[in-house]
Amino acid sequence: MADIELKARGNQPQYGYSALSLTSGTDANTTPCRRRPSRWSAWQDRLRTMFCSRRSRRVLYIGSGIILMLAWIGLILAFARSQQQTENNNVQGDAKAVRNISGLGEIWFLAGTLLHIDTNARTLAVQWSGKQYHWNDTKNPLSDFVVSEYYFDGLNIYRDVRAIKDEYVSYMMNDSYDYFMLDNATALPIGNVGIREWDAFNTDVDLVENSTSVWTQPIRGYPFDIWTGSLVIAAHIDFTISRPGLVKFTVIAVIIVNWLSTIVIFLLTGEALINGYKTEFLAGTDMLSVLFAALFALPGVRSLLPGAPDFGSTIDLVGILPNVIIISLCTSCWAVAKLRWQAKQKAESNKNVGKART
Incomplete structure (x- = not known):
């Protein structure tokens, strides 16, 4: 029979130790120091247990x-x-300013309603109708403007003309009222109100940029563009047009989602083609389908935005054009890698067939 000799394993490192730790003067029988798990690790373990x-x-x-x-x-x-x-x-417009003032009788107003705005043509169409304010009517202070009982022909409305006080007529009438005349006697009225309740007239206002900032100037500053226009109808009327908060929020949300999708596609392309995971992804055509779908979906989403101007605004330079460029480059890389992988697979297949024949 063979003799079996048992020897002590004093120089053999224990489980969980390395030989370097033993030779550095550390006693093998000492208990190793254990690190306390971090809060992040504890949260990870807790989440794994919760959603197992x-x-x-x-x-x-x-x-x-x-x-x-x-x-x-x-x-x-x-x-x-x-x-x-x-x-x-x-x-109610300016009627609120005279609501608490009594004894004023009737006050006449012009109420404007937006009909159409075209930021590309830079025009604004407004429909005007007459309103009158009754100081003693608290429930409905603004009512339809009808003065045919006193003025049978209604009131003519003139645009961009100046009214000059007629001293002679005011003196001759002598009824505590001031009478005015137009500085342009040949000017034609743009509308007439006061004969019927539904009397109204339309005006077109030219719009200009309100700010030279790239984030607010028209066309390029969508959705933060601000437009201004002016009109003179018995008073100087200024228009300031900006987009509502819902439109701004929607556009910013679309830009963020587009960039997140672009970043995911870019990282996936880098990991698959450069970091050694190409075999798993190049076997099928799923990734190319996703890339082509994203490439054509971004301009389509952009065209669906509310009130989107022609291509070339700030949103295109920030959120559409760079996304399309990055996705196009990723698509080209995937297509080239796919073709090279197929050629390599075909060459290996032909090589294996040749070996099998020999």
């Missing part, structure tokens, strides 16, 4: 979707309420 089952994971993604939908609906309702409050404040 399918039901918990299903509840997680369904709850996340519901929260996102509720948040979006809440934002839309908040912007809609803000827009409604603004419209309610503008319904």
Whole structure:
């Protein structure tokens, strides 16, 4: 029989130790120091334990979707309420300034309604109608403007002309009223109000840029562009036009989503083609389909934005054009890698067939 000799393993490093740690003067029998898990590791373990089952994971993604939908609906309702409050404040216009003043009798107003705005042509169409204010009517201080009982021909409305006091007529009438005449006797009225309740007239206003800032100037500054225009009808009327908060929020959200998609595609391309994962991705055509879909989807989404101007605004330089360029480059890289991979696979297949024949 063979003799078996048992020897001590004093120089053999224990489990969890290296030989270097033993030779550096550390006693093998000493207890190793254990690091306390970080808070992030503890949270990771807790999350893994919490979402270890399918039901918990299903509840997680369904709850996340519901929260996102509720948040979006809440934002839309908040912007809609803000827009409604603004419209309610503008319904009575300057009539609010004389609401608390008694003894004024009737005050005449012109109420404007937006018909059409074209930022490309830089024009604004407004429809005007007459309103009159009754100081003793608290429920409906603004009513339709009808003065045919006193002025049978109604009131003619002139644009961009100046009224000059006629001293002679005012003196001759001697009824405590001042009478005016136009500085242009050949000017034709642009409308007439006061005969019927539905009398109205339209005006076109030219728009110009309000600011030289790249973020607010018209055309390029969408959705932060601000337009201004002016009109003279018995008074100098200034128009300032900007887009509502809901449009601004929607455009910014679209830009963020486009950039997130572009970054994901760029990182996926780099990891697959450069970092050694090309075999798994190049076997099929799924990735190329995704890239081509994203390449044609970005301009389509841009055209669906509310009130989007022609191509060339700030949103295109920031959120559309660079996205299209990056995705196009990624698509080209994927196409070249796919062709090279197929050629390599074909060469290896022919080589294996040749070996099998020999």
